[in-house]
Amino acid sequence: MPNVGKSVTRVDAFDKVTGRAQYTDDRCPNSALVARVVHSTIAHGYVKSVDTSEAEKIPGVVRIFTCFDVPDIKFPTAGHPWSVEEAHQDVADRRMLNRHVRYYGDDIAAVVAEDEVAAAQAARAIKVEYDPLPFVLDPIEATKEGAPLLHKEYPNNILKHTSIRQGDYAAAIQEPGLICVDKWYETPTVQHCHIENFICYAYEENGRIVVISSTQIPHIVRRTVGQALGIPWGKVRIVKPYIGGGFGNKQDTLYEPLCAWLSMQVGGRTVKLDVPREDTFVSNRVRHAEKIHIISWVRPDGTYAARKLVMYSNQGAYASHGHSIVAKGMGAFPQMYPCPNVECDSYTVYTNRSVAGAMRGYGIPQAMFAFESHTEDVCRRLGCDSLAFRRKNLMPVGFVDPFSKNENYYDSYNQCLDKAIAYMDYERKRAEYANQTGPVRKGIGLAPFWYNTAVWPISLEHSSCRMVLNQDGSIQLQVGETEIGQGADTAYAQMAADTVGLADYTSVHVQSCQDTDITPFGLGAYASRQTYTCGFAIRQTGLLLKEKILAYASEMTRMPVYNLDLVDSNIVRVTDGRVMMPLADLAVESFYSLTHSVHITAESTYQIKSNAYSFGCCCAEVEVDIPLAKVKLTKIINVHDCGTLINPALAEAQVHGGMSMGIGFALSEQLLYDGKTGRALNNNLLDYKLSTFMDHPHLEAQFVENPEPTSAFGTKALGEPPTCPVAPAIRNAILNATGVEVDTLPMTPHTLYRRFCEEGLIQDPWRKEG
Amino acid sequence: MKQFKQVTFRLNGKEVSCVVDVRSSLTDMLRNQFGLTSVKKGCEVGECGACTVLINKEAFNSCIYLAVWAEGKDILTLEGLMGPNGELSDIQQAFMEEAAVQCGFCTPGFILTAYEILEEPRDYTDDELRKLLSGHLCRCTGYENILRAVKKVLRQRLEAAKA
Numbered sequence: 028m029p030n031v032g033k034s035v036t037r038v039d040a041f042d043k044v045t046g047r048a049q050y051t052d053d054r055c056p057n058s059a060l061v062a063r064v065v066h067s068t069i070a071h072g073y074v075k076s077v078d079t080s081e082a083e084k085i086p087g088v089v090r091i092f093t094c095f096d097v098p099d100i101k102f103p104t105a106g107h108p109w110s111v112e113e114a115h116q117d118v119a120d121r122r123m124l125n126r127h128v129r130y131y132g133d134d135i136a137a138v139v140a141e142d143e144v145a146a147a148q149a150a151r152a153i154k155v156e157y158d159p160l161p162f163v164l165d166p167i168e169a170t171k172e173g174a175p176l177l178h179k180e181y182p183n184n185i186l187k188h189t190s191i192r193q194g195d196y197a198a199a200i201q202e203p204g205l206i207c208v209d210k211w212y213e214t215p216t217v218q219h220c221h222i223e224n225f226i227c228y229a230y231e232e233n234g235r236i237v238v239i240s241s242t243q244i245p246h247i248v249r250r251t252v253g254q255a256l257g258i259p260w261g262k263v264r265i266v267k268p269y270i271g272g273g274f275g276n277k278q279d280t281l282y283e284p285l286c287a288w289l290s291m292q293v294g295g296r297t298v299k300l301d302v303p304r305e306d307t308f309v310s311n312r313v314r315h316a317e318k319i320h321i322i323s324w325v326r327p328d329g330t331y332a333a334r335k336l337v338m339y340s341n342q343g344a345y346a347s348h349g350h351s352i353v354a355k356g357m358g359a360f361p362q363m364y365p366c367p368n369v370e371c372d373s374y375t376v377y378t379n380r381s382v383a384g385a386m387r388g389y390g391i392p393q394a395m396f397a398f399e400s401h402t403e404d405v406c407r408r409l410g411c412d413s414l415a416f417r418r419k420n421l422m423p424v425g426f427v428d429p430f431s432k433n434e435n436y437y438d439s440y441n442q443c444l445d446k447a448i449a450y451m452d453y454e455r456k457r458a459e460y461a462n463q464t465g466p467v468r469k470g471i472g473l474a475p476f477w478y479n480t481a482v483w484p485i486s487l488e489h490s491s492c493r494m495v496l497n498q499d500g501s502i503q504l505q506v507g508e509t510e511i512g513q514g515a516d517t518a519y520a521q522m523a524a525d526t527v528g529l530a531d532y533t534s535v536h537v538q539s540c541q542d543t544d545i546t547p548f549g550l551g552a553y554a555s556r557q558t559y560t561c562g563f564a565i566r567q568t569g570l571l572l573k574e575k576i577l578a579y580a581s582e583m584t585r586m587p588v589y590n591l592d593l594v595d596s597n598i599v600r601v602t603d604g605r606v607m608m609p610l611a612d613l614a615v616e617s618f619y620s621l622t623h624s625v626h627i628t629a630e631s632t633y634q635i636k637s638n639a640y641s642f643g644c645c646c647a648e649v650e651v652d653i654p655l656a657k658v659k660l661t662k663i664i665n666v667h668d669c670g671t672l673i674n675p676a677l678a679e680a681q682v683h684g685g686m687s688m689g690i691g692f693a694l695s696e697q698l699l700y701d702g703k704t705g706r707a708l709n710n711n712l713l714d715y716k717l718s719t720f721m722d723h724p725h726l727e728a729q730f731v732e733n734p735e736p737t738s739a740f741g742t743k744a745l746g747e748p749p750t751c752p753v754a755p756a757i758r759n760a761i762l763n764a765t766g767v768e769v770d771t772l773p774m775t776p777h778t779l780y781r782r783f784c785e786e787g788l789i790q791d792p793w794r795k796e797g
Numbered sequence: 798m799k800q801f802k803q804v805t806f807r808l809n810g811k812e813v814s815c816v817v818d819v820r821s822s823l824t825d826m827l828r829n830q831f832g833l834t835s836v837k838k839g840c841e842v843g844e845c846g847a848c849t850v851l852i853n854k855e856a857f858n859s860c861i862y863l864a865v866w867a868e869g870k871d872i873l874t875l876e877g878l879m880g881p882n883g884e885l886s887d888i889q890q891a892f893m894e895e896a897a898v899q900c901g902f903c904t905p906g907f908i909l910t911a912y913e914i915l916e917e918p919r920d921y922t923d924d925e926l927r928k929l930l931s932g933h934l935c936r937c938t939g940y941e942n943i944l945r946a947v948k949k950v951l952r953q954r955l956e957a958a959k960a
Contacts, residue, residue: 036893037893040893041885043901043904044889044904046835047835050837221900221902222837222900223837223839272899274936511900512902512937676896680899685939688936719931720930720940725941
């Protein structure tokens with residue numbers, strides 16, 4: 028396989044380093060009308076009236092629409108495959124503009140104006156009168172009797188509660204001599220912070236509505252726009268140009284339905300809806316904040332007798348991806364450290380906060396922070412080495428999850444740990460840092476993680492591909508999967524070149540711009556699925572195309588098909604290795620032959636009914652300044668077994684980005700809300716601390732390449748996994764340095780100061796308790 | 798009341814002139830009136846660095862620079878880095894080779910700040926380079942390969958200067 032496995036240059040790199048790559052706003056005509064959304068300034072209540080009279084007087088304002096104008100249709104927004112079973116369909120709980128506002132930032136009205144200034148001025152001039160209601164921001168408070176109710180269909184604000192029961196927990200904890208470790212962990216609300224904000228524009232053409240959108244899920248958005256507007260789905264066309272990052276926020280229907288509807292209200296003229304950064308933080312999606320309670324009953328020999336897990340996931344105001352996020356985290360619990368007696372419960376709870384949706388890792392970063400912090404805490408109570416404990420208790424080779432049928436084929440955990448330990452000199456440092464004194468102390472910690480690829484069998488998995496032979500022997504490649512910056516198009520070109528038998532991946536022209544009128548239906552970029560799922564469709568379709576090419580070659584050469592092959596873009600006779608003709612010559616003949624002219628194309632869908640574990644670990648070293656309650660990350664490595672690497676350089680780059688997001692989650696990122704009003708306090712890139720160039724040491728990324736047996740190219744998930752183990756590894760390093768268990772993220776000076784005071788490391792006579 | 802003003806300046810090596818709304822940012826003028834789509838909008842308040850252009854050889858966030866201030870200035874956008882025969886600059890080439898590009902949205906700004914740094918190459922430490930580049934936010938790369946690309950060209954230029 029000459030292309031797969033090579034660090035070839037991205038197919039879109041040239042256009043991106045020259046500024047030529049077209050993103051949504053780059054395609055929008057200057058003449059477009061501009062829409063601006065008016066947001067709620069209370070956390071919960073009803074809109075009594077909206078006075079637009081002053082706003083309408085502003086020159087340049089075209090129309091203003093309010094929550095009293097939009098169709099009375101509730102629609103789902105999650106970027107999930109639609110379920111044909113009603114019971115499994117995504118929750119439809121919001122309208123395009125809402126009268127019952129459920130968070131500070133909810134969408135109430137929309138201005139359409141001739142330019143941005145007029146739109147912004149009009150948005151500010153709109154006067155809204157409310158009937159305010161009490162609000163609740165905490166997911167546990169929200170489940171209590173008497174808490175403000177967000178959606179009347181969901182008593183106690185519980186969107187969903189699911190459980191896992193294995194063995195007999197109550198009986199198992201009666202075993203004499205058990206040590207009980209009972210702890211809570213908490214993770215914050217964070218935001219994706221892709222550098223391109225969500226943006227879309229819409230216009231009518233030939234009696235249909237066209238939406239150009241910065242989305243990870245164009246084909247799904249086609250359906251949700253149809254649902255939200257109450258129009259046939261075929262009347263909607265979605266186009267996805269290059270997108271400036273998504274990370275899950277754009278795996279959701281955001282403002283596409285509203286923008287489409289606004290265009291339809293102004294005669295199908297082009298309307299652009301460009302979300303300001305401040306609104307992206309509040310009124311798009313965020314990561315679910317979670318409160319996680321773990322009780323472990325451990326034998327003195329370092330084995331688990333019984334374990335209990337309770338998770339509360341803060342959904343915010345609307346369902347979006349809902350319970351699937353915390354459910355994924357919960358599902359990892361009994362698998363990662365198998366134990367015969369387990370009780371798990373997870374609750375997804377509506378609160379009056381920003382809507383939580385998908386974000387890189389999909390519930391696993393939160394779960395890993397709790398699970399792997401807890402593993403370390405259990406080992407401290409036992410007085411045992413946490414690395415040895417992990418090696419003994421982590422999912423063994425041969426483990427099969429009865430639900431997904433996922434099998435752990437390799438000793439990936441130990442192989443990844445070995446590499447991380449060797450790179451960091453972990454064991455020597457661990458011993459060296461054991462008994463430090465003084466204000467500045469060093470520490471080292473690690474955390475493995477659990478992840479699985481794609482969504483089978485919870486949801487549909489399939490992938491479609493179309494290949495077209497060009498007149499020069501190159502091919503056009505169309506798939507339903509979405510390039511969002513991760514490098515998918517390049518990996519697909521490499522896979523397609525090898526499957527068909529082309530010399531070079533540059534002979535594969537990938538249709539990067541998804542257009543629901545052109546590209547085959549696909550589910551989109553999520554669940555770290557695309558290299559795995561699309562690999563099947565590319566391989567199957569490539570083989571079909573190759574079969575057709577060889578059949579034509581057989582006609583041209585009078586040789587039997589079984590004696591021919593397509594190698595390095597040449598038709599080769601396998602019996603003697605003779606090159607019969609270049610593929611380019613065959614292509615010209617096939618198009619222009621006066622006896623047998625045919626356009627050689629292939630198209631197929633592969634339905635994926637498998638799924639693959641993708642494991643690895645992070646190891647981090649820190650320096651903690653105790654009086655300043657400040658952490659400096661000094662060294663870090665992630666090691667992944669994502670199977671065979673299609674493009675090692677791009678894989679490494681994916682890991683860097685995931686690690687960076689994990690570092691922010693660990694040390695600095697948090698969207699803060701004012702308890703008195705429910706308003707977000709730091710919804711801008713200055714006050715919200717995502718990692719900058721100066722917040723990282725060198726990011727080391729290494730791999731273990733065990734080919735995944737279920738996969739078309741031996742590959743499996745890598746997009747999201749790098750974010751998953753970073754926060755607990757850093758947390759465990761801080762514990763190693765200071766002896767202090769920090770159970771709340773982010774581990775900012777605010778968090779550490781409180782903990783260091785509680786543990787007596789800082790004596791502060793002015794500190795108020797609590 | 799809309800007010801307009803004529804602005805004359807050098808843009809990517811050519812004398813240009815246009816009439817702008819006095820409230821326009823340089824970002825909006827370059828994007829909307831000159832079609833220079835490399836100038837990206839990520840925050841429009843000078844936080845993310847995606848809109849960076851060089852003004853008289855110095856990197857600025859064009860989103861918080863008024864279009865009318867361009868009068869008499871020499872402005873370079875990413876489009877201006879390409880040579881007359883379509884050749885890429887060394888730093889663009891390095892971004893491609895070092896896989897420093899993912900979604901690509903922060904890329905134009907980063908390349909222009911790197912270009913500014915590299916025009917006067919010095920033996921910077923990694924920490925110094927990180928600080929010089931820290932006006933740009935990126936969510937895809939963890940900055941790792943961007944640093945590699947800049948260091949690669951810095952080494953090349955320092956060696957070329959010695960030779």
